[in-house]
Amino acid sequence: MTEKPEKISTIDHLPIRAVMFDLDGTLLDTAPDFVVVVNRLLAEYDRPPLADSTIRRSVSNGARALVELAFGVEPGHPDFEILRTRLLALYGDHLAVHTALFPGLQTLLHALGERQIPWGVATNKPAAYTLPLMEQMDLQPAPQSIICPDHVTERKPHPESLFLAAKHLGCEPEHILYVGDHRRDIECGRQAGAITIAAAYGYIEDGDDVDAWGADYRVDHGQEILPILDTLLR
Structure with a gap:
């Protein structure tokens, strides 16, 4: 039996009108495809x-972090941009081969559709990868807002992404439930x-320390989100 999800804050909130997700590591398990492309790039350099677990932990930090992890070079190194560009090219050809919704998330999306939320x-994640990935995943019900760094002036943890999403979704930011697997997501939501x-x-x-x-x-676990949502809808 799944344990009751832990409530950390004691603050009362306004009713939920919309739900927003971070992408990699929250809505979609994209790590399996990144494992393939990172190791393919390493193989090209005979490394x-x-x-899998080592790569998985760094996926949320993007291509720059994966290049640093795999090759031990930082931005400014003469090979860094070459490696990053090649990694992204490999990923662009391998966007949704092994990627899937996290367990419990399809049930959650179905519930959102039933509740008309x-x-x-x-x-x-840049739009060049996010939009084709979401198109290939063909999630139902379909998302009504997809905000990438290309659509805002300031990326997360700045709250601009959620301000724009609120406009798309027809509600105030205070009525959004935002789920994320990184500190910057929570900072974005709180701001x-x-x-x-x-x-x-x-x-x-x-x-x-997530807490x-x-x-x-x-x-x-993803299946713990729906009970929270239902509590907040009461």
């Missing part, structure tokens, strides 16, 4: 592969005035 995505859920099932880096992020709720 040994990295363990719109949902969307606010991600730091926007949204209700926040820390997705501890996502891509959590070693030594990162220190300041989220209103913490869940360890």
